[in-house]
Amino acid sequence: MQDSQAKLSYISPKAAVKESPIHGRGLFAVEVIEEGEIVCVKGGAIFNRERLRELSARLGPAEIQVAPDLFVGPLTEEEREGSMIFSNHSCEPNLGVRGQIVFVSLRRIEAGEELTHDWAMTDDDDYEMECRCGAAGCRKVITGQDWRRPELQQKYNGYISWYLAEKIQKEAGPRGD
Numbered sequence: 623m624q625d626s627q628a629k630l631s632y633i634s635p636k637a638a639v640k641e642s643p644i645h646g647r648g649l650f651a652v653e654v655i656e657e658g659e660i661v662c663v664k665g666g667a668i669f670n671r672e673r674l675r676e677l678s679a680r681l682g683p684a685e686i687q688v689a690p691d692l693f694v695g696p697l698t699e700e701e702r703e704g705s706m707i708f709s710n711h712s713c714e715p716n717l718g719v720r721g722q723i724v725f726v727s728l729r730r731i732e733a734g735e736e737l738t739h740d741w742a743m744t745d746d747d748d749y750e751m752e753c754r755c756g757a758a759g760c761r762k763v764i765t766g767q768d769w770r771r772p773e774l775q776q777k778y779n780g781y782i783s784w785y786l787a788e789k790i791q792k793e794a795g796p797r798g799d
């Protein structure tokens with residue numbers, strides 16, 4: 623493999639990138655994935671928000687946030703493809719996050735299903751996006767502040783990025799009991 627196509631991220635052999643009805647390309651199960659399997663691990667370089675602004679202008683959305691002011695993703699067009707995990711957002715996802723970069727299956731997934739996570743699990747940002755996930759309970763508009771929603775914190779307990787889980791705990795304050 624040429625360095626310019628280095629696989630900075632890991633994608634399970636049970637998954638493949640294909641055209642998605644949600645948006646562009648997505649990640650799909652090519653065989654059954656049992657609950658709790660590692661489906662992909664996000665890789666790339668580590669940079670702060672200031673650098674992210676410059677990078678996203680050139681590369682588009684290709685990073686995930688891993689700490690209050692740290693992101694992982696590609697630095698160059700050459701690195702972009704190998705750093706992408708292609709997980710589109712869904713309001714009824716079948717992947718969750720362990721730590722900050724390991725994506726695991728939340729349930730048994732059948733071959734052919736698109737593999738998605740809810741960006742409320744990973745993002746702390748100021749965007750608003752019209753959602754085209756097609757789930758029955760779609761929120762229609764998702765935002766970079768959805769991690770604050772108590773019902774989502776509860777739904778994704780144990781599958782929210784570490785830095786957000788810390789923030790949720792801090793903002794909840796000391797427990798009275």
Ligand SMILES: C[S@@+](CC[C@H](N)C(=O)[O-])C[C@H]1O[C@@H](n2cnc3c(N)ncnc32)[C@H](O)[C@@H]1O
Binds near residue numbers: 644684685712755
């Ligand atoms: C990191 S990319 C995901 C991969 C993307 N489908 C591609 O082909 O490059 C993130 C972009 O995918 C699109 N996207 C992902 N999930 C979406 C959803 N549920 N509704 C609408 N757009 C979505 C948005 O344009 C978003 O900026």
Ligand SMILES: [Zn+2]
Binds near residue numbers: 754759760
């Ligand atoms: Zn949705």
